[in-house]
Amino acid sequence: MTQSPQSTDVVERAAEVLREHRASIDRLDAILVYTLGERFKHTQAVGRLKAQHDLPPSDPDREARQIARLQELAQDADLDPEFARAFLQFIIQEVIQHHKKHQQ
Ligand SMILES: O=C(O)C(=O)C[C@]1(C(=O)O)C=C[C@@H](O)C=C1
Secondary structure: OOOOOOOHHHHHHHHHHHHHHHHHHHHHHHHHHHHHHHHHHHHHHHHHHHHHOOOOOOOHHHHHHHHHHHHHHHHHOOOOHHHHHHHHHHHHHHHHHHHHHHHO
8 A cells, every 4th residue: 555645734743743852852861961970979979988988889788779769760650660770780880880999
């Protein structure tokens, strides 16, 4: 079956909807980046504190509580909890590498 060409109106409306979604995506990406920047400021301070007081870079009990909490939040937010877990784990691994550098 051949498709009938779409009217200019339909094509323009689709382009407008796409533009609107992309504007929201750009705004949310900026929020993510600024939020991560804020988070890393706190974890850098934690890293210095841990180095000063000879505390271990990682705290698996704390991580388990964070992951459980984030997975509940993810469910409420209609986000895949497994994705939320993997994302947090990825960030925490990066933080732990930073903490280790403070201790060298
Ligand atoms: O809370 C800490 O002790 C941290 O070092 C921060 C943080 C995190 O990024 O949230 C990182 C490493 C730990 O294993 C647990 C949590």
